Amino acid sequence: MPVLALRARDLGADVSTAAAIVALVGVGQLVASLPSGALIARIGERRALVAAGLVDACAMAFAALTDSVLGLAIGVLLSGVCWTLFLIARQGFMIDVVPVTHRARAMSFLGGSYRLGVLVGPLVGAGLIALSDLTSVFWLGAGMSVCASLLAATMPDLGEEKRAAAKVSGHLPVWTVISEHRRVLATLGSAVVILGMSRSLRLSLLPLWADHIGLSASTTSLIFAGAAALDVALMWPGGWLMDTRGRRVVAVPVVLSMAVACLLLPLAGSAWSVALVMALIAAGNGLGAGIVMTLGADASPTEGRSQFLGAWRLCGDIGNTGGPLLVSAVAAFAPLAAACLVVGVLGLAGAGWVGHWTGRVDRARALEALSPRSP
Numbered sequence: 001m002p003v004l005a006l007r008a009r010d011l012g013a014d015v016s017t018a019a020a021i022v023a024l025v026g027v028g029q030l031v032a033s034l035p036s037g038a039l040i041a042r043i044g045e046r047r048a049l050v051a052a053g054l055v056d057a058c059a060m061a062f063a064a065l066t067d068s069v070l071g072l073a074i075g076v077l078l079s080g081v082c083w084t085l086f087l088i089a090r091q092g093f094m095i096d097v098v099p100v101t102h103r104a105r106a107m108s109f110l111g112g113s114y115r116l117g118v119l120v121g122p123l124v125g126a127g128l129i130a131l132s133d134l135t136s137v138f139w140l141g142a143g144m145s146v147c148a149s150l151l152a153a154t155m156p157d158l159g160e161e162k163r164a165a166a167k168v169s170g171h172l173p174v175w176t177v178i179s180e181h182r183r184v185l186a187t188l189g190s191a192v193v194i195l196g197m198s199r200s201l202r203l204s205l206l207p208l209w210a211d212h213i214g215l216s217a218s219t220t221s222l223i224f225a226g227a228a229a230l231d232v233a234l235m236w237p238g239g240w241l242m243d244t245r246g247r248r249v250v251a252v253p254v255v256l257s258m259a260v261a262c263l264l265l266p267l268a269g270s271a272w273s274v275a276l277v278m279a280l281i282a283a284g285n286g287l288g289a290g291i292v293m294t295l296g297a298d299a300s301p302t303e304g305r306s307q308f309l310g311a312w313r314l315c316g317d318i319g320n321t322g323g324p325l326l327v328s329a330v331a332a333f334a335p336l337a338a339a340c341l342v343v344g345v346l347g348l349a350g351a352g353w354v355g356h357w358t359g360r361v362d363r364a365r366a367l368e369a370l371s372p373r374s375p
Contacts, residue, residue, distance in 0.1 A: 023328060040089050056078075088306065091110075123221075246362035266337035
C-alpha cells in the first residue's frame, strides 16, 4: 500500500490520478460489500477466505505485470473486492469463537494481525525496491495472499449446520436485513463512515506528501514500517480499553489523531517531520485496532449476520473510499496542502459525531450488563 500511489506515478499518472488509483482499493471494497455478505451466508467463512486469497494473488500479479495506469487500476479494484470478502469472513468467524466479555480484545488482535503485516511488509518491500523496482512489492503481495489462502483452508467450518438449515428455509435477502436494521446502519453506521475515512487517508495523503517533498520510495516505505510498529504496540491497550472503559474512549482519538495530523502535515518538509506526523496517526490508529469490527459485532443480529456485516462493511468502505477521493478532488483544483487542511477541519467536526454515537453504544452495553442483576 505505501508504494501504490508511487507505482501509479511511475506509470505516468499525475497526483490527482494517483490518489484516485489508491481510492480504487476502497471502491472495490464498496461494490463488493453487500454481495460478499450474501455469498458468505451461502458458502461459509472458510471457503470465502480461501477464495479471496487466491483471487487476490491473481490481482497482485496482474498489477505487477501491467505497463499501463488502466491495468494497475483493474488489479487494484479486484484486490479491493477480495479484501472486503476476506474482512467480512474473518469477522464472522471471530464472533462465533470469542466470548462477548473479550470481544474487543480479540478484535483488536485481529486488527493487530493486519498491522503486523503492515509492519513487516514495508520492511521487506524497502529491501526489494532497493534490489529491484516497485513491481517487486506486488509479487510479494501475491505470494502472501497465497499463503493466507492456504492457512485459511486449515480453519474449522463452524457454520455448516446453520447454512444447511438456512438453505432449506431460505436465506434472508440482503435488503430485508438492511431494512430491519436501517436505524443502526444510519446512525452508528455513519460514525463508522467517519472512522473509515480518517483511517484511509494515511494510505493516500501521506505517500503523496512524501513524494511532493522529494522523499524516495524506500524512505517512504520505512516511515510506514516505523509507524506500523507503533500501531502494533498499542493494539493490546486499545482492546483492553474498549472492553473495560467503553468503545468511545478509543473511537474518538482515532479520528482526532488523523485530523490534527492532517493540519500539521503541510508544515512537514523533511523525512523526520513526516515520520513524526505519521507517528501521531499511528498512535490513534493503533489504539483503534478492531474498533469497526467490534462495533459491528456489537450491533450484528443472530439471524442474517453475514448479510448485516456486509452492510456494516459498506459503511466502513464508504469512508475508506471517500477519504482518498476527497484528497483527489481537492488536489485536482488546489495544492496538496489545501487537501490536508480541508480533511483536517472535517475530521475535527467528525470526532464529535463519532463520540456521540459510540457513547450511546457504551450506555446500552452498560444497561445490558446490569439487567441480569435487576430485581
